[in-house]
Structures are given as structure tokens and as C-alpha cells.
Amino acid sequence: MNRWRSDRLPTPDIARGFMLLLIALANVESWTSAASAAIDRLDLADRVWLVLRTGFVDTRSYPLFTFLIGFGLAVMSRRWPAAVLRRRGWWMIAFGAMHALVFPADILGGYGFVVVLFAGAVVARRKRVLGVFAIVTGLVALVVSGSQSSSAGFLDGLTFLGGWPVGYLVLWATASAGGPWFTWTIATMVLGIVAADRGWLADVGRHRVRFAVGAAAGLGLGFLLSLPVGLRLAGWMPGGDDHPWWAAALNSVGSPLSSFGWVCFAAVLAARVPRPTGLLTATGRRSLTVYLSQSVLFLLVFGAARLLGVIDWFSPWRAAVVAVLAWLVLAWGCRALATRDEPGPLDHLLRVAFRPPAALPPTPAVWRPPHQSPPVSGWGRTGAPPPRGR
Numbered sequence: 357m358n359r360w361r362s363d364r365l366p367t368p369d370i371a372r373g374f375m376l377l378l379i380a381l382a383n384v385e386s387w388t389s390a391a392s393a394a395i396d397r398l399d400l401a402d403r404v405w406l407v408l409r410t411g412f413v414d415t416r417s418y419p420l421f422t423f424l425i426g427f428g429l430a431v432m433s434r435r436w437p438a439a440v441l442r443r444r445g446w447w448m449i450a451f452g453a454m455h456a457l458v459f460p461a462d463i464l465g466g467y468g469f470v471v472v473l474f475a476g477a478v479v480a481r482r483k484r485v486l487g488v489f490a491i492v493t494g495l496v497a498l499v500v501s502g503s504q505s506s507s508a509g510f511l512d513g514l515t516f517l518g519g520w521p522v523g524y525l526v527l528w529a530t531a532s533a534g535g536p537w538f539t540w541t542i543a544t545m546v547l548g549i550v551a552a553d554r555g556w557l558a559d560v561g562r563h564r565v566r567f568a569v570g571a572a573a574g575l576g577l578g579f580l581l582s583l584p585v586g587l588r589l590a591g592w593m594p595g596g597d598d599h600p601w602w603a604a605a606l607n608s609v610g611s612p613l614s615s616f617g618w619v620c621f622a623a624v625l626a627a628r629v630p631r632p633t634g635l636l637t638a639t640g641r642r643s644l645t646v647y648l649s650q651s652v653l654f655l656l657v658f659g660a661a662r663l664l665g666v667i668d669w670f671s672p673w674r675a676a677v678v679a680v681l682a683w684l685v686l687a688w689g690c691r692a693l694a695t696r697d698e699p700g701p702l703d704h705l706l707r708v709a710f711r712p713p714a715a716l717p718p719t720p721a722v723w724r725p726p727h728q729s730p731p732v733s734g735w736g737r738t739g740a741p742p743p744r745g746r
Contacts, residue, residue, distance in 0.1 A: 367557040368427055371420065371622035372640030377683045378417035378618070380650050381409065384679035386461060387658040388670040395591035398671070403590035405673040410586030410607070411579035412614060418463060419544040419615035425467055426548025427557075429478050438476040444710035445471030449532070451644065451706065456528035457521050459651040465532030470541060478549060490546040493537055500538050501601075501608035540612050547612075551619075560623040567623040574617025581610030638690040639683075642700030646686045653682045
């Protein structure tokens with residue numbers, strides 16, 4: 357039986373697949389000593405990569421992740437009640453806790469926390485509640501963006517509780533519960549809900565030029581706003597890691613803009629390669645498996661490098677190459693699964709775990725464009741509210 361229906365939107369899947377590459381590029385340096393390398397030890401390739409990474413990767417992949425979570429919540433809320441969505445959030449937290457034992461900077465816990473907290477508001481489409489939280493937390497993200505070093509120091513101070521596993525879990529739990537209130541997490545999640553309800557990604561082929569313009573504008577502005585930080589990290593402006601508050605604030609504003617650009621870029625790709633067995637699509641449909649497997653691969657590669665005493669060889673650009681190769685290995689594995697019409701093992705486990713067994717549908721929840729189903733009221737369209745589960 358075909359698990360993937362033909363009317364499943366390709367754009368979110370392609371965006372997830374590409375997002376996983378960005379996450380790998382953002383996370384890989386945590387496994388090496390490149391983050392602590394002196395600026396005078398960086399070669400030209402390292403410096404160029406640091407500027408590009410700051411503008412297109414760092415803090416850019418996570419708002420994209422929450423946008424897609426919001427999009428998925430809006431779709432699932434038409435078939436499932438809030439209790440089922442909360443169950444999914446709790447399972448995300450459980451997977452995040454297990455992941456934190458390997459990688460304490462896990463993001464699943466924080467996103468699961470947001471799902472648990474806002475599932476009821478999403479199902480009921482309490483637009484004012486969601487809008488207020490999105491605006492307030494977005495403003496907070498701007499205010500605190502200039503004090504990132506103090507936040508990092510606070511988290512570092514928690515290590516007095518011990519290393520693995522207690523210290524790892526404390527760091528993860530603190531960031532998961534507190535992070536969404538000081539970042540763009542909630543704001544971009546709400547934007548994803550609005551995008552699903554308005555059908556912005558339902559007909560990408562017809563609006564390919566608009567999406568191309570959106571991709572160029574979002575990514576271009578995001579990159580320009582990141583330059584004061586990126587150039588300092590590369591050593592081409594004085595200051596190094598100690599950048600002024602205004603530079604951090606500009607970089608923070610560029611974060612959701614770049615995420616918007618990546619979504620538009622995914623829409624342009626979806627208009628050209630909507631096949632379910634395409635590399636990005638297959639990877640995006642197995643995102644949980646790939647996200648957790650990336651950490652396993654990094655643990656094996658960089659753990660071996662530490663044992664052999666060659667970890668210092670991995671400069672920023674070399675670590676980035678490892679991240680791309682790890683993503684490619686997992687992406688080709690996902691493509692092999694797609695040709696056999698099989699889900700990722702961890703994605704299948706999450707799907708089975710969060711839904712009542714008696715209510716499991718044969719196919720995933722699917723967005724239908726507004727002309728195929730009544731649109732949701734409250735986000736600029738009129739129509740019947742989303743169906744509630746019993």
C-alpha cells in the first residue's frame with residue numbers, strides 16, 4: 357500500500373530535507389575544537405566559510421524548523437484533537453531527552469514543549485493568543501540578542517552539577533524550557549500556522565516567480581544583516597566574538613528573514629522536483645530519523661578523531677565538509693527507503709506512538725488547498741472551523 361499520497365504538499369518536505377543540511381552545518385562545530393580556534397589560525401577558506409555560515413546557517417535553520425512545525429500542526433489539527441497533538445509533543449520531548457545524552461544542544465525538547473503548550477490554541481485557532489505570544493517573544497528575542505554571551509555563561513555554570521549524564525540533561529532541560537521565550541521559536545511557528553491556513557504553499561508552480569523573489573529578498577537581507585557579526589568572527593573587523601549589541605540585534609532580525617527565504621527557495625525547488633523519491637523530499641519525510649542519526653555519525657567520526665589525536669585538524673571549513681558528507685549518506689539512505697515506500701524507523705515510531713492505535717489512518721495528514729476543503733476561519737479567510745476529534 358502506498359504510504360505517501362499524491363496530494364501531499366512537496367514544499368514542506370523539501371524544506372525539511374534542506375533544513376537538515378543546515379542543521380548539520382550548524383551543529384558540527386560543537387563536536388570539534390574549531391569553535392575555540394584563534395582567529396590568527398584561520399585560513400582564507402575558514403574565514404569565508406564563517407561569513408557564509410553566519411549569514412545563511414547559524415540561527416537560520418532553527419526558525420525554519422519551527423515554521424515547519426507550525427505548518428504541520430495546522431495540518432494535523434484538522435484531523436486530530438489537542439490531546440493527540442500534545443501527546444506528539446510529549447513524545448518529541450522524550451526523543452529530545454534521549455538525544456540530549458549524546459548532544460545536549462538538542463532542539464526537539466524545546467519544540468515539543470511549545471507543541472504541548474500551544475496545541476489547544478492551535479486546534480481552536482485562537483489567533484489573538486497566538487499573535488500576542490508571537491509578537492511579545494519576537495520583541496524579547498530582539499532585546500536579549502545582544503546578551504548571548506551572558507546566557508552561554510549561565511548555561512556553562514550549570515556544569516557544576518556534573519558531566520554526563522546529569523550535566524547534559526540539565527543543560528538540555530534548561531534550554532528546552534527557557535529557549536522558546538527568548539528566541540523566534542513561537543513567532544515563526546505562528547507564521548507556519550498562518551501559511552498552512554492560507555494555503556500559501558499549495559500552488560507553488562503557479563507562483564514560482566514570487567517565491568524566487570521572496571527567496572532572493574529573504575536570503576539577501578538576512579545575509580546583509582549578518583555581516584557585522586560574520587566579519588568579526590572571520591577577523592575582518594575588530595572585535596572577534598565580542599560583537600556589539602546592535603550587531604547581534606541586526607543578526608537576530610536577519611534570522612527569520614533568512615528562514616523565510618529558505619522556505620521560498622524550497623517552494624521554487626518543489627515546483628521543479630515534486631517527486632516523492634527525490635533526495636530532498638525523501639529526506640524531509642524522514643526528518644526525525646535523519647536529525648538523530650546525524651549526531652550518531654558525528655559521535656563516531658569525531659570520537660575517533662579525538663582518540664587518534666587529530667581533532668584539531670578539523671578547522672571550520674573541514675568540519676563543514678564532514679557535515680555535508682554525513683547529510684549525503686543519510687539522504688541517500690532515505691532515498692533508498694523511499695524507493696521501497698518505507699518510512700524512517702524513528703519517524704514511524706513517533707507516528708505510531710503519538711496517535712491512538714485504533715485511530716491510526718493509512719496515510720499521513722495532508723493539506724488540501726482551499727478549493728478542495730473549507731478554509732479555517734480567523735486568518736483572513738472565512739469558512740468552517742477545523743474539525744475536532746472525539
